[in-house]
Amino acid sequence: xxxxxxxxxxxxxxxxxxxxxxxxxxxxxxxxxxxxxxxxxxxxxxxxxxxxxxxxxxxxxxxxxxxxxxxxxxxxxxxxxxxxxxxxxxxxxxxxxxxxxxxxxxxxxxxxxxxxxxxxxxxxxxxxxxxxxxxxxxxxxxxxxxxxxxxxxxxxxxxxxxxxxxxxxxxxxxxxxxxxxxxxxxxxxxxxxxxxxxxxxxxxxxxxxxxxxxxxxxxxxxxxxxxxxxxxxxxxxxxxxxxxxxxxxxxxxxxxxxxxxxxxxxxxxxxxxxxxxxxxxxxxxxxxxxxx
Numbered sequence: 001x002x003x004x005x006x007x008x009x010x011x012x013x014x015x016x017x018x019x020x021x022x023x024x025x026x027x028x029x030x031x032x033x034x035x036x037x038x039x040x041x042x043x044x045x046x047x048x049x050x051x052x053x054x055x056x057x058x059x060x061x062x063x064x065x066x067x068x069x070x071x072x073x074x075x076x077x078x079x080x081x082x083x084x085x086x087x088x089x090x091x092x093x094x095x096x097x098x099x100x101x102x103x104x105x106x107x108x109x110x111x112x113x114x115x116x117x118x119x120x121x122x123x124x125x126x127x128x129x130x131x132x133x134x135x136x137x138x139x140x141x142x143x144x145x146x147x148x149x150x151x152x153x154x155x156x157x158x159x160x161x162x163x164x165x166x167x168x169x170x171x172x173x174x175x176x177x178x179x180x181x182x183x184x185x186x187x188x189x190x191x192x193x194x195x196x197x198x199x200x201x202x203x204x205x206x207x208x209x210x211x212x213x214x215x216x217x218x219x220x221x222x223x224x225x226x227x228x229x230x231x232x233x234x235x236x237x238x239x240x241x242x243x244x245x246x247x248x249x250x251x252x253x254x255x256x257x258x259x260x261x262x263x264x265x266x267x268x269x270x271x272x273x274x275x276x277x278x279x280x281x282x283x284x285x286x287x288x289x290x291x292x
Contacts, residue, residue, distance in 0.1 A: 054284030088225040093188065096206040096219045099133045101186070103141060108211030124215060125151045133219050141219045147175050150215065168192045169200050182207035182216035190223060 107124055114120040124143060128151055133139040140153040147164030163175040174191035181187045186208035192200050205220035 054281045085225060092221055092225060093204070093206070095133055096204075096221060097186075097188075099131065100141060100206050100208050100217050100219050103128070103131055104186075104208045104210050104217050107215070107217070108213065111210065111213050111215075120213075121150065124210070124213075128217070129153050133221075139219070139221070141217055143215060143217055144175075144179065145215050147179055169194050178205055178207045178218055179216060182209045182218070 107127055110123060110127060111120050114123050128141055128143045130153075131141045133141065138154055142152040143150040146162075148160065148162045149158045150160075152158045164173070166173065166175050168174050168191040170192060172191055174189060177191070178189045181189050186206070188204055188206050190202065190204050192202050194200055202223035203220050204223045205218050207216055207218040209216045
């Protein structure tokens with residue numbers, strides 16, 4: 001039985017038909033001719049119905065004003081953005097401090113009602129667990145005793161782990177620093193957490209001691225306003241123990257930025273200036289024709 005010869009291997013990509021190339025060339029030539037004809041017709045229309053001198057007299061002041069506005073918008077936008085960042089940072093810090101302070105006072109009064117240490121610990125854990133500094137589930141408040149984590153709502157495995165030796169990317173023992181700040185009257189602590197894969201994130205926590213006990217509370221947030229905590233809720237201490245979380249950036253899809261709004265405003269300004277100048281040119285041409 002004769003063997004069939006193998007089919008030739010098709011070339012890839014297939015050759016472009018010469019007919020299509022010729023059609024594309026004709027279409028491009030025709031489109032170019034139509035564009036030139038339209039430009040010529042527009043030029044003749046403007047020369048006939050628009051006074052060039054009046055048009056430019058009306059356009060130049062508007063163009064100068066828009067140019068000056070564009071030059072002043074950049075520094076003004078920078079000042080506005082810096083002020084907005086400052087206000088958001090102050091609001092974030094106030095939210096963390098107010099939540100931790102109120103909770104610490106309440107836990108101090110609650111702990112005084114329970115003399116047994118184990119029962120007191122369970123009581124404090126149950127009280128801390130549902131508290132959040134915002135509507136987000138991962139904006140929790142953690143409870144520690146010394147450098148030992150007692151309870152982190154979204155990370156139960158961290159309970160009982162001593163993070164006294166945990167350091168940030170700069171070698172600072174941030175848990176020790178937070179504990180010292182809490183015992184000295186409360187305040188903010190900043191550190192740079194290692195997120196793994198060469199990434200890091202600056203963070204800011206407010207810590208305060210629970211009155212009448214050796215416990216202290218803390219709540220943290222990314223130092224950069226606009227970032228969000230990881231949905232997994234990994235605490236700052238536990239990340240240094242090998243359980244690093246991933247920070248999620250807030251993406252405002254479709255929301256106009258200040259730069260975009262400035263661009264649209266300038267574009268509308270230029271269109272308005274051209275429209276007004278064109279109208280002035282038309283009226284001036286008509287007046288010249290009437291005087292003749």
